Amino acid sequence: xxxxxxxxxxxxxxxxxxxxxxxxxxxxxxxxxxxxxxxxxxxxxxxxxxxxxxxxxxxxxxxxxxxxxxxxxxxxxxxxxxxxxxxxxxxxxxxxxxxxxxxxxxxxxxxxxxxxxxxxxxxxxxxxxxxxxxxxxxxxxxxxxxxxxxxxxxxxxxxxxxxxxxxxxxxxxxxxxxxxxxxxxxxxxxxxxxxxxxxxxxxxxxxxxxxxxxxxxxxxxxxxxxxxxxxxxxxxxxxxxxxxxxxxxxxxxxxxxxxxxxxxxxxxxxxxxxxxxxxxxxxxxxxxxxxxxxxxxxxxxxxxxxxxxxxxxxxxxxxxx
Amino acid sequence: xxxxxxxxxxxxxxxxxxxxxxxxxxxxxxxxxxxxxxxxxxxxxxxxxxxxxxxxxxxxxxxxxxxxxxxxxxxxxxxxxxxxxxxxxxxxxxxxxxxxxxxxxxxxxxxxxxxxxxxxxxxxxxxxxxxxxxxxxxxxxxxxxxxxxxxxxxxxxxxxxxxxxxxxxxxxxxxxxxxxxxxxxxxxxxxxxxxxxxxxxxxxxxxxxxxxxxxxxxxxxxxxxxxxxxxxxxxxxxxxxxxxxxxxxxxxxxxxxxxxxxxxxxxxxxxxxxxxxxxxxxxxxxxxxxxxxxxxxxxxxxxxxxxxxxxxxxxxxxxxx
Numbered sequence: 001x002x003x004x005x006x007x008x009x010x011x012x013x014x015x016x017x018x019x020x021x022x023x024x025x026x027x028x029x030x031x032x033x034x035x036x037x038x039x040x041x042x043x044x045x046x047x048x049x050x051x052x053x054x055x056x057x058x059x060x061x062x063x064x065x066x067x068x069x070x071x072x073x074x075x076x077x078x079x080x081x082x083x084x085x086x087x088x089x090x091x092x093x094x095x096x097x098x099x100x101x102x103x104x105x106x107x108x109x110x111x112x113x114x115x116x117x118x119x120x121x122x123x124x125x126x127x128x129x130x131x132x133x134x135x136x137x138x139x140x141x142x143x144x145x146x147x148x149x150x151x152x153x154x155x156x157x158x159x160x161x162x163x164x165x166x167x168x169x170x171x172x173x174x175x176x177x178x179x180x181x182x183x184x185x186x187x188x189x190x191x192x193x194x195x196x197x198x199x200x201x202x203x204x205x206x207x208x209x210x211x212x213x214x215x216x217x218x219x220x221x222x223x224x225x226x227x228x229x230x231x232x233x234x235x236x237x238x239x240x241x242x243x244x245x246x247x248x249x250x251x252x253x254x255x256x257x258x259x260x261x262x263x264x265x266x267x268x269x270x271x272x273x274x275x276x277x278x279x280x281x282x283x284x285x286x287x288x289x290x291x292x293x294x295x296x297x298x299x300x301x302x303x304x305x306x307x308x309x310x311x312x313x314x315x316x317x318x319x320x321x
Numbered sequence: 322x323x324x325x326x327x328x329x330x331x332x333x334x335x336x337x338x339x340x341x342x343x344x345x346x347x348x349x350x351x352x353x354x355x356x357x358x359x360x361x362x363x364x365x366x367x368x369x370x371x372x373x374x375x376x377x378x379x380x381x382x383x384x385x386x387x388x389x390x391x392x393x394x395x396x397x398x399x400x401x402x403x404x405x406x407x408x409x410x411x412x413x414x415x416x417x418x419x420x421x422x423x424x425x426x427x428x429x430x431x432x433x434x435x436x437x438x439x440x441x442x443x444x445x446x447x448x449x450x451x452x453x454x455x456x457x458x459x460x461x462x463x464x465x466x467x468x469x470x471x472x473x474x475x476x477x478x479x480x481x482x483x484x485x486x487x488x489x490x491x492x493x494x495x496x497x498x499x500x501x502x503x504x505x506x507x508x509x510x511x512x513x514x515x516x517x518x519x520x521x522x523x524x525x526x527x528x529x530x531x532x533x534x535x536x537x538x539x540x541x542x543x544x545x546x547x548x549x550x551x552x553x554x555x556x557x558x559x560x561x562x563x564x565x566x567x568x569x570x571x572x573x574x575x576x577x578x579x580x581x582x583x584x585x586x587x588x589x590x591x592x593x594x595x596x597x598x599x600x601x602x603x604x605x606x607x608x609x610x611x612x613x614x615x616x617x618x619x620x621x622x623x624x625x626x627x628x629x630x631x632x633x634x635x636x637x638x639x640x641x642x
Contacts, residue, residue: 024462024542025394025526026359026452031352038347039435041449043405045442073346084364084405084447114360117447121366126405126438126447128362131347141345205346221345 006090006118010099011083013113027114029080035132038076042066046123050185051166056094058185059125060101065189066208067129068109069262072194073206075139076131078111086121109191139197139204139266144222146295148202148267151276153190153287156211157243157251158183160258170250176242187262193287196279197266204266210257214265216299225298228291230256234304237286252309256301267293327411327439331420332404334434348435350401356453359397363387367444371506372487377415379506380446381422386510387529388450389430390583393515394527396460397452399432407442430512460518460525460587465543467616469523469588472597474511474608477532478564478572479504481579491571497563508583514608517600518587525587531578535586537620546619549612551577555625558607573630577622588614 031037044063046052064081071078083102087095106113111129162180164170172180190206197204203218219226232238233255243254268276273289280287294300301309352358365384367373385402392399404423408416427434432450483501485491493501511527518525524539540547553559554576564575589597594610601608615621622630 025391026361026397026459028357028359028395028454028459030357030456033354036349036351037358038349039401039403039449039451040347041403041405041437041447043407043438043440043442043445043447045407045440045445048440048442070346074349076347080360082360082362082449084362084449086364086366086445116362117364119364119366119369121364121369121445122443124364124366124407124442124445124447126362126364126445128360128403128405128449130360133349135351138347138349 006095010095011113011116027080027082029114032132034135036135036138038071038074038131038133038138039128040067040070041126041128042070043124043126054185056097057101060098061105061186063125063127064102064105064111065187066262067127068105068111068189068191069187069206069208071129071131072189072191073139073204073264074131074133075137075194075198075204076133077195078109078129078131078191080112080114081106081127081129083113083116084126085116085118086124087118088120088123137198139194139201141203141205141218142221144203144218144224144267144293146224146293147270148293149270149273149289150215150226150228150265150267150291150293151287152207152211152238152263152265152290153193153280153285154188154261154263155238155240155243155286156207156261156263157254157258158240159187159260160254161243161246164250164254170246172242179242184260187260189262190264190285192283193264193280193285196283200272200275200279201266201268204264207261207263207265208259210259211265212256212299212301218265218267219297219299223297225294225296225300226291227294227300227302229302229304229306230309231304232288232290236288238288238290327416331416332434332437348401348403350435353453355456357456357459359392359395359452359454359459360449361388361391362447362449363391364445364447375506377418378422381419382426382507384446384448385423385426385432386508387583388448389426389432389510389512390508390527390529392450392452393510393512394460394525394585395452395454396458396515396519396525397454398516399430399450399452399512401433401435402427402448402450403435404437405447406437406439407445408439409441409444458519460515460522462524462526462539463542465524465539465545465588465614467545467614468591469614470591470594470610471536471547471549471586471588471612471614472608473528473532473559473584473586473611474514474601474606475509475582475584476559476561476564476607477528477582477584478575478579479561480508480581481575482564482567485571485575491567493563500563505581508581510583511585511606513604514585514601514606517604521593521596521600522587522589525585528582528584528586529580531580532586533577533620533622539586539588540618540620544618546615546617546621547612548615548621548623550623550625550627551630552625553609553611557609559609559611
């Protein structure tokens with residue numbers, strides 16, 4: 001199968017919103033009047049971001065999900081994406097699964113594939129996603145304010161649990177592993193929650209490198225600090241029973257520094273607590289308050305007895321991992 | 322050097338037009354009112370699109386140039402780009418050269434780096450470029466009309482000459498090789514020409530896979546055919562003396578099917594001949610008329626004696642090369 005056949009067979013679909021889509025030198029879109037355009041790019045590499053044995057449909061889902069998660073963290077509405085794909089070979093069965101997983105998620109969010117590139121090479125997936133957000137309403141990393149609550153959506157640590165099992169660092173039942181593996185391979189980008197948090201949250205980021213590391217980005221950008229108790233790691237909507245079953249030090253690692261969660265970490269004024277619970281409940285996404293932004297810089301993590309935890313939690317860094 | 326240090330040191334620069342640039346979950350840009358957005362993505366893989374020995378500054382140039390060339394082929398004005406980069410290791414000398422070549426070209430076209438991703442992996446460069454074009458003015462592949470002249474900008478075949486030398490298929494002097502190599506490694510995207518051809522040309526494409534193959538895309542999309550004599554391959558502004566020195570069959574291959582030229586191939590009504598010569602002269606870009614669009618489908622290539630050339634010219638296909 002040649003490059004052009006491959007594109008036609010697996011990636012060409014009737015264009016909806018795009019003026020011009022897959023198949024010309026460029027795609028053309030007409031941005032909605034007055035809206036700002038939010039743009040993000042993420043690249044996934046075999047062996048680093050996913051295992052070679054991953055189900056291609058799940059990989060198609062994840063490649064787009066991690067990009068949609070960036071839009072969610074800005075409060076942007078997905079519009080379109082491009083896909084650049086390096087493949088060792090043009091394997092129809094793999095491409096069928098990959099494109100199915102990709103388009104299923106894309107369709108669920110009305111996000112249209114408008115162009116891209118395919119080439120032969122070590123497996124590499126690079127997606128650039130475009131979204132819209134009204135001016136001044138984007139959620140940004142530098143907008144946290146002293147006194148803000150710190151919130152997290154969904155659950156943390158499940159993806160890391162799966163990774164620890166694959167690395168042979170812990171053992172769980174097949175059922176537990178499968179649940180954790182779905183969270184690792186099929187993360188749920190919090191696209192609707194991100195949009196609902198416009199004008200409610202101050203700062204936001206998606207948890208991709210690990211909670212504490214990603215919180216660190218907000219603190220640095222915003223010129224503030226934070227205090228976090230860990231009672232919520234002992235039992236809350238943010239921790240699944242599977243992660244809760246882990247011994248305390250490993251659980252702390254998974255939840256606070258696990259990474260690959262693709263949940264939203266956001267800060268918001270105390271006066272919006274009720275509103276946040278209400279909008280999260282409408283969207284059926286659990287949200288948990290996990291700390292407070294402080295004027296004093298630095299991140300203080302306390303154990304359930306109020307004592308500072310001085311361990312170092314390494315966040316994921318692609319060149320120092 | 323960690324991922325975030327690497328981004329800060331080599332890729333973070335004061336943002337100009339972007340509302341928000343490198344360092345948040347998304348970049349934000351405010352599209353100019355009423356303009357359409359042209360978007361293109363190209364991925365370059367080591368060993369396939371460039372040699373491992375390439376000068377990193379030239380590679381930085383080329384990675385952006387091939388994307389700007391897609392904007393040029395649509396008549397769009399460059400605005401911004403994202404860069405996703407997989408690197409085997411964070412080598413400061415390599416990154417310094419790469420980012421220098423990249424930004425030199427970006428600055429020349431006022432095209433701002435607004436975001437991206439860096440990760441460890443086999444060397445892979447994926448760029449998504451954004452440009453603006455007034456509605457209805459984009460140059461598209463499907464707009465060729467019977468009777469149009471077929472034009473090409475610049476010179477063809479030089480990049481392929483360099484490749485043939487590297488493959489050991491022909492020998493040239495060091496001086497000739499260096500000139501051809503610069504054309505292969507540092508192509509010039511015809512950005513200004515593309516914009517000048519709005520409302521003048523009908524269809525356009527950039528020559529990346531080879532002249533005949535790329536012309537074939539226009540013919541297929543436009544539902545037309547073409548007739549091309551090859552007298553111009555015997556001597557015209559479109560063929561450098563270095564390529565002219567090649568024996569006829571190899572010269573035909575290099576010029577008609579060489580690829581990697583990144584020149585503009587476009588069709589335009591006969592009545593615009595003078596205007597096209599004038600605008601090209603203003604921009605100091607040679608343009609050459611090489612054939613005519615016909616209502617009858619199919620591509621007829623004639624030798625200088627008017628006899629049909631029946632050889633097959635294979636265009637570059639990433640999965641059948």
